[in-house]
Structures are given as structure tokens and as C-alpha cells.
Amino acid sequence: MYRYDQYDHQIVKERVAQYADQVRRRLSDELAEDEFRPLRLQNGLYYQRHAYMLRIAVPYGLLSSKQMRMFAHIAREHDRGYGHFTTRQNIQFNWIKLEETPEILSKLASVEMHAIQTSGNCVRNITSDEFAGIAPDEIIDPRPYAEILRQWSTFHPEFAFLPRKFKIAINGALEDRAAIQVHDIGLSVVKNEQGEIGFRVLVGGGMGRTPILGSEIRAFLPWQHVMSYIEAILRVYNQYGRRDNMYKARIKILVKALGIEEFARQVEAEWADIKDGPSTLTEEELARVASFFPAPAYEKLAAVDAAVEQFKNDNKAFSNWIKRNVKPHKMPGYAAVVLSLKKTGVPPGDATAEQLDFAAELADRYSFGELRVTHEQNLVLSDVKQSDLIRLWEDAKAHGMATPNIGLLTDMICCPGGDFCALANAKSIPIAADIAERFDNLDFQHDIGEIELNISGCINSCGHHHVGHIGILGVDKDGSEWYQVSVGGAQGNNSSIGKIIGPSFSAHQMPEVIDRILQVYLRERNEDERFIDTARRIGVAPFKEFVYATPIKIEHKTGEDAYA
Structure with a gap:
């Protein structure tokens, strides 16, 4: 992984000192809050x-075990014993106490980390595929390009005060695992007919109030020109993005207003000069x-480990874990392992200080001291010998990090919502908890197969x-928390919004709503058809009809029945 040079160390050290003085002046009221x-x-x-929330950058989701142990230390010494991994691959x-933040940033600097540009109207943390460098379908490793763009964009004076925040994702494989279509700029590695490496460039994607999939602005950009x-x-x-209305300030609004052809013309004209x-x-x-991204010291191993195969046949729990949490690796005899942070009863993406320390220990023991953060809020051990999978499973299971649900219903994406965020209209975590509890049956989850359920506390x-595939949005309705439900969204090569x-639901109704949606799927699906494929084939109407067909009975804490 990338290591700081003398310039990185100096820049981050000076930023910490500058910020420490700013905090001192704020605490002494020399600086007003504004x-x-x-x-x-x-x-x-x-x-x-x-309280204050501190977001720490994890460039393209890559971490060393030393950095993970620092997260554990911060959780234990400066927080309430846990951290939360985000959909930007950050933590x-x-x-957090304001007066302790300079000390925290200084500690982060000691392990070559910072929190710069995790907020503000600038280029944010650049994200990528959590399996970069190891995926069998990879064209090239995108991490060097992600690092080059990180270095270029950090402290870039021209782009420190953009109209709005700006997000870039880069994918180097045939399958898009970086969700490039819903980013301000999405880059996908491609080869032309001559076998030369370049990028397909998408622009103007994003979610929020106006969800839009990115438009192709260039089918092939030679790699030498990606930065320019x-x-x-x-x-x-x-120059042209709106600054008069923050809700219309993202690049997607500008692209839509100009049209992709005119926007591309202006970009090409600007590019010609540089x-x-x-x-x-x-x-x-x-x-x-x-x-900085060399291959680890892989051993020559058999493609299949006989002992693991036998144990998989003898142990259903292990077999389920292998099926859901163990991913293919380009090197024979190795695998990538996803450590689930989606155990029922725990907010999705949360990890305790003890789990953070233990994840670091697992990385040292089984994966060359390296970890990845996924934008689905889980962790990855990227280079595990297949012969170590049984021991790793037993270790992870003992620490609540081996739930075999990756890609299944309870592997939910969930923001902190109204429990923490001042922008949220509604709570997200209790909704995730209620749904996870309702469907806390792994046999049922494995039966219904791959399904992505994502929850946001605001627009x-x-x-x-x-x-x-199922989306839940918290909305404010006359001062009360309600939840809007959508069906048919997807990320990846075939992304969709x-x-x-139909009309929104109360918090108490949400588990039953999800149950009814799943009933329609189970009734309508063809053999081995995924939820998203069924939803695209039959459309929204059957889900809407069944969900709203009869009042939804809910149980209040008093035990009294109520109906929608």
C-alpha cells in the first residue's frame, strides 16, 4: 500500500498544527462558531x-493492520468504544470531544492517516473496488491511478471551494464493484482494439434529491490523460456550477441543464489547452x-484445498459462510474473505474497539497485514490461504464477524440516520434492527437469495x-418520522434507480412492508431468479398492489393492535 514520503509527512504535520491553533482559538472564543x-x-x-463526529479518510478503502489498531485506540480512548464504517469506505x-481532536489527528498522522477533505466542497475520498489487485476479472489494478488522483486532488487550490462536494470512483475490472454510475465522475478501465489501456469516463451521476445515472462523456481516454x-x-x-442553490449545485444538475453533448464540448475545449x-x-x-502496490509473497498452492472441501461438505454453517463470505482470488490456493459487520442486533457498519483490534490481528495472521473497507460497510481480508479458511472462520465467528449473510437481506447498508445526524429526517438504525430481527433466519435468507436493502435517513x-433492490428513505411528515419505499434499484454494470x-409508512409498519414485498417476489420469481431480475421483469405494480391491498397490522409496545 502507499506509504507517505517526506512531503506527505510535512503537509499533514503542518495541517495538524494549524488545526490545533484553530481549536485553541475556538475554545477561547477568539473564533466564533460561524x-x-x-x-x-x-x-x-x-x-x-x-456531539462532534470525526470522519477519517481511508483512500480507496485500503488499510494496514497498524492503521486499524489506531482506529481501535481512538474508539477506546476518544469515543464510546466503537467506530462506524461508511459507504465512502471511510470510518x-x-x-468526539472538540478539545481532543488535535490529539486524534496527531495520532492519525503517526500512522500516515488524516481527515482532510472528508468534508467540504472539494474532491472527497476516491473510492474503488474492494477486491482491486486480486479479482480474477480485473483488467488492471486501479489503485495506482486512485492514488495518483488522491495526491493530485488533495489541497488542490483550484478545487478547494467547488460549488458542492465532488466524488470520484474508479473500477479496474469487468464487473463494476465501485458503483461508478452514481458518482460525479466514474472511471472504468477499458482496452481498445489495439490492446491499449484507457478509461471509459462517466460524468454527472449521483443520488440525493435528484438521483441520476452518469452519462458517458468519453468511451476511451488514454490513461496518460486521466488527470488532465x-x-x-x-x-x-x-466555473458554471450553481452556487446560488445548494440543492442544485452538484455537477449532475449542470450536465442535465447543458445536455451531455454541450457539456462534453466545453470539457473538450478546456482539455485542449492542458x-x-x-x-x-x-x-x-x-x-x-x-x-507501492506490489503483490504479496504468495506461495505456490493447489487451486483447491482438500481439507477445506471436506469440512465444507460436513459442516453446513461453514459451507454457508464459504458460499456468502468467501470470494474468488486470481492466485490459485488463495481467497478473499469478507468479515461481516452486519450481525443482528448491531447497527450496520459498526465495529467495537475489540473487533477493530481483532480484525487487525486477523490481517496479520492471515492476510499479509492488510484490510479493505467495502462501500457496503464490511471489511475484507484480501489474501487468505484456502488452507487457513477453517481457522479463520472459527476465529471470526468467536468475535461476531462471520455472519454468513454477505449479499443477503440482512447485509443492509444503513446510514447513522436521526440517532446521530442533524440532517436526517428519520432514524435509520432502528428500522434496520427491526427488519434484521424479523428476518433473522439464515435458512430463509439463503432461500430468497441475493437482495440489497439500503436505508437512508434523509434525501x-x-x-x-x-x-x-429495496430502498428505504426516511421522510418528515408533519413532524413525524415516516418511510418511503422503492423497488428495482441496483448498482454495478446494470445500475438502475x-x-x-406509493405513500410512506410508519416505522412500526416497515418489517411487514418488507415481508409483503418478499412474498410477491417468492410468488412471482422464476427458478433461480434473483430479486432484482424479478422486479425488473414484473415492474413495481404487483409489489404496490400487494403491499397496499390490506391494512398493515402493527404491534405497539403497549400490545395494542393498530392498522394503517
């Missing part, structure tokens, strides 16, 4: 409903950065509800 707010946001510090801590071309896109956006300038990548620079869509099925 003056301090943009300064703290530049360092990833938000004020939420109850955030929700109970993104610079051209950002310049057009920075195409062969200092931002053009060289083979030497690419090789320099790529050298900002931090829970990616627009692209959930879900369609709302």
Missing part, C-alpha cells in the same frame, strides 16, 4: 445531534506509484437507498 465551522469541516469534523467516530481530463471536467464545473501539459502522466510516474442518500411504490 468562523470555525469551515475550518473544522476542512478537517472532517462535523457537529451532529449530540467515522460519533462521540478530470481537471478539465472540474474546471467547467467550477492536454499535454504538466498533468499528463508518464510511464515513470505511473511505475513509481504502482511500486442525501448516504445509505444509497436509490440503488437498493429504484421506483417508489
Whole structure:
């Protein structure tokens, strides 16, 4: 993984010192809150409903065991014993004291981490495929490009105050596991007819109030120009993006207003002036950065481990875990293992200090000291010997990190919602908890198969509800918390935006609503048909008809029955 050079160390050290003085001035009232707010946001510090929240950058989701142990230390010493992994592959801590934040940032700097540009109207954390470098379907490893773009965009003076926040995702495989179609810029590695490497470039994707899938602006961009071309896109956006209305300030609104053809024309005109300038990548620079991502010291192993295969046949629980949580690896005899952070009774994406420490220990023991964060809020051990899978499963199970539900109903994406976030209209975590409890039967989950259920507490869509097979959005209805449901969203190569099925529901009704949606699926599906395929084939109407056909009986805590 990338290691800081002398410039990185110096920049981060100076930023910590600068921020420490800003905190000192705020605590002594030399700075008013309105003056301090943009300064703290530049360092990833938000004020939420109850306390400060600090969001820490995890570039393209890659972590060392040392960095993970620092997260455990911060959770234990500066928070309430846990951290929350986000859909941006970052981690955030929700109970931070302002006066301790300079110390926290200093500790992060000691393990080559920071919270810079995890907030504000700038280029945010660049995300990628959690299986980058190891996926069998990978064209090239996208991480060197992600790192180059990270270095280029961090502290870029021209793009420090964009009209709105800006998100870039990059995918290097045939299958899109980085959700590039719902980002401001989505990059996908492609090869042309001559076998040359380049990028397909999408622009103007996003969720929030106006969910839009990105439009192709270039089918093939030579890799040497990826940085200058993104610079051209950002310049057009920075000049013409709206600043009079924050709800219409994202690049997707500008692309829609101009049309993709006119937007592309302006980008090409801007690019013509900088195409062969200092931002053009060289083979030497690419090789320099790529050298930080060498393949581990893999051993020559048999493609299949006989003992694991036998144990899989003898142990159903282990077999289910292998099926759901163990992913293919490009090297024979190795596998990638997803550590589930979706155990019933725990908010999705939360991990205790003890689990963070233990994940680091597992990484050292089984995966060359490296971990990945997924945008589905789980963790990945990327390089596990198949012969170690039995021991790893037993270890992970003992620490509540081996629930065999990856890709299933209870592997929900969920934002912190109204329990923490000041922007939220409704709580997300209790809805996730009620649904997980209602369907806490792994046999049933395995029977219904792959299904993505995403929950957001507000229209900002931090829970990616627009692209959930089933999406749940918290809305305010006359001061009460209600939930809007959509069906048919999806990420990946065949992304789609879900369609709302009808009027919103109360919190107590949500488990029954999900149950009715699943009943329609089980009734209508063809053999081995996934939920999303059934939903696309039959449309929203059958779900709507059945969900609203009869009043939904709910049980209040008093035990009295009520009906919608």
C-alpha cells in the first residue's frame, strides 16, 4: 500500500498544527462558531445531534493492520468504544470531544492517516473496488491511478471551494464493484482494439434529491490523460456550477441543464489547452506509484484445498459462510474473505474497539497485514490461504464477524440516520434492527437469495437507498418520522434507480412492508431468479398492489393492535 514520503509527512504535520491553533482559538472564543465551522469541516469534523463526529479518510478503502489498531485506540480512548464504517469506505467516530481532536489527528498522522477533505466542497475520498489487485476479472489494478488522483486532488487550490462536494470512483475490472454510475465522475478501465489501456469516463451521476445515472462523456481516454481530463471536467464545473442553490449545485444538475453533448464540448475545449501539459502522466510516474502496490509473497498452492472441501461438505454453517463470505482470488490456493459487520442486533457498519483490534490481528495472521473497507460497510481480508479458511472462520465467528449473510437481506447498508445526524429526517438504525430481527433466519435468507436493502435517513442518500433492490428513505411528515419505499434499484454494470411504490409508512409498519414485498417476489420469481431480475421483469405494480391491498397490522409496545 502507499506509504507517505517526506512531503506527505510535512503537509499533514503542518495541517495538524494549524488545526490545533484553530481549536485553541475556538475554545477561547477568539473564533466564533460561524468562523470555525469551515475550518473544522476542512478537517472532517462535523457537529451532529449530540456531539462532534470525526470522519477519517481511508483512500480507496485500503488499510494496514497498524492503521486499524489506531482506529481501535481512538474508539477506546476518544469515543464510546466503537467506530462506524461508511459507504465512502471511510470510518467515522460519533462521540468526539472538540478539545481532543488535535490529539486524534496527531495520532492519525503517526500512522500516515488524516481527515482532510472528508468534508467540504472539494474532491472527497476516491473510492474503488474492494477486491482491486486480486479479482480474477480485473483488467488492471486501479489503485495506482486512485492514488495518483488522491495526491493530485488533495489541497488542490483550484478545487478547494467547488460549488458542492465532488466524488470520484474508479473500477479496474469487468464487473463494476465501485458503483461508478452514481458518482460525479466514474472511471472504468477499458482496452481498445489495439490492446491499449484507457478509461471509459462517466460524468454527472449521483443520488440525493435528484438521483441520476452518469452519462458517458468519453468511451476511451488514454490513461496518460486521466488527470488532465478530470481537471478539465472540474474546471467547467467550477466555473458554471450553481452556487446560488445548494440543492442544485452538484455537477449532475449542470450536465442535465447543458445536455451531455454541450457539456462534453466545453470539457473538450478546456482539455485542449492542458492536454499535454504538466498533468499528463508518464510511464515513470505511473511505475513509481504502482511500486507501492506490489503483490504479496504468495506461495505456490493447489487451486483447491482438500481439507477445506471436506469440512465444507460436513459442516453446513461453514459451507454457508464459504458460499456468502468467501470470494474468488486470481492466485490459485488463495481467497478473499469478507468479515461481516452486519450481525443482528448491531447497527450496520459498526465495529467495537475489540473487533477493530481483532480484525487487525486477523490481517496479520492471515492476510499479509492488510484490510479493505467495502462501500457496503464490511471489511475484507484480501489474501487468505484456502488452507487457513477453517481457522479463520472459527476465529471470526468467536468475535461476531462471520455472519454468513454477505449479499443477503440482512447485509443492509444503513446510514447513522436521526440517532446521530442533524440532517436526517428519520432514524435509520432502528428500522434496520427491526427488519434484521424479523428476518433473522439464515435458512430463509439463503432461500430468497441475493437482495440489497439500503436505508437512508434523509434525501442525501448516504445509505444509497436509490440503488437498493429495496430502498428505504426516511421522510418528515408533519413532524413525524415516516418511510418511503422503492423497488428495482441496483448498482454495478446494470445500475438502475429504484421506483417508489406509493405513500410512506410508519416505522412500526416497515418489517411487514418488507415481508409483503418478499412474498410477491417468492410468488412471482422464476427458478433461480434473483430479486432484482424479478422486479425488473414484473415492474413495481404487483409489489404496490400487494403491499397496499390490506391494512398493515402493527404491534405497539403497549400490545395494542393498530392498522394503517
